[in-house]
Amino acid sequence: xxxxxxxxxxxxxxxxxxxxxxxxxxxxxxxxxxxxxxxxxxxxxxxxxxxxxxxxxxxxxxxxxxxxxxxxxxxxxxxxxxxxxxxxxxxxxxxxxxxxxxxxxxxxxxxxxxxxxxxxxxxxxxxxxxxxxxxxxxxxxxxxxxxxxxxxxxxxxxxxxxxxxxxxxxxxxxxxxxxxxx
Numbered sequence: 001x002x003x004x005x006x007x008x009x010x011x012x013x014x015x016x017x018x019x020x021x022x023x024x025x026x027x028x029x030x031x032x033x034x035x036x037x038x039x040x041x042x043x044x045x046x047x048x049x050x051x052x053x054x055x056x057x058x059x060x061x062x063x064x065x066x067x068x069x070x071x072x073x074x075x076x077x078x079x080x081x082x083x084x085x086x087x088x089x090x091x092x093x094x095x096x097x098x099x100x101x102x103x104x105x106x107x108x109x110x111x112x113x114x115x116x117x118x119x120x121x122x123x124x125x126x127x128x129x130x131x132x133x134x135x136x137x138x139x140x141x142x143x144x145x146x147x148x149x150x151x152x153x154x155x156x157x158x159x160x161x162x163x164x165x166x167x168x169x170x171x172x173x174x175x176x177x178x179x180x181x182x
Contacts, residue, residue, distance in 0.1 A: 015108065017052075017063045021045050024102045044092035045099060051076040065108050068100075070116035077117050086120040093119045 013019055024045075025038065033041075046060070052072055053060040073096070081089050093114065100112040130139075 015065045016061070017045075017049050017065065017068070018061050020065060020103060020108060021049075021099070023106070024099050027102060040091060041095040041098075044095040047080060048073070048076045048092065048096060051079050055079075065103065068103075068109065068113065070113035073113050074117045081120075086122070089120050090122060093117060 021042070025042070028038075049063050050060045052067060053063050055072070055075065056063070056067060077089070077093070077096075080092065084092070096117075097112065097114040100109065100114055103109045104112055132138075
């Protein structure tokens with residue numbers, strides 16, 4: 001050896017984020033994610049990789065695992081969040097958290113830096129109430145509709161039977177005079 005440090009090209013390629021992303025999705029095949037989930041996760045991983053590359057002044061295909069510090073990822077999420085909704089940021093955060101968990105499991109990184117990246121809190125939406133003066137009549141009309149025959153195939157068989165099950169609980173309070181007085 002002449003004193004120079006030789007880098008194994010295969011080892012360097014194995015630390016490229018684009019290569020690691022491919023390995024991540026190969027490992028997820030057994031989860032049978034929907035194609036839409038996989039596409040969304042790929043977009044999210046590519047988006048943050050692109051922000052990291054821009055900050056480093058390089059092409060996204062050259063970003064390596066060594067550049068995935070907590071500060072760099074946090075800053076990238078900060079830049080990403082300015083043009084995205086909370087739900088998109090939350091999904092992206094989840095994709096990256098799973099990706100980093102995979103990298104830790106594979107021995108590529110010693111820890112998951114996502115603990116340093118704030119995650120938007122999800123706002124729980126309240127159920128929407130039935131509204132309108134004709135609500136009781138609509139419920140009762142639905143309850144009187146014919147039920148599917150037993151053994152009727154298809155997803156609508158269960159869906160069409162809900163009014164009969166629900167009307168006993170919903171109709172009496174909604175039709176009572178005390179409801180109208182409120």
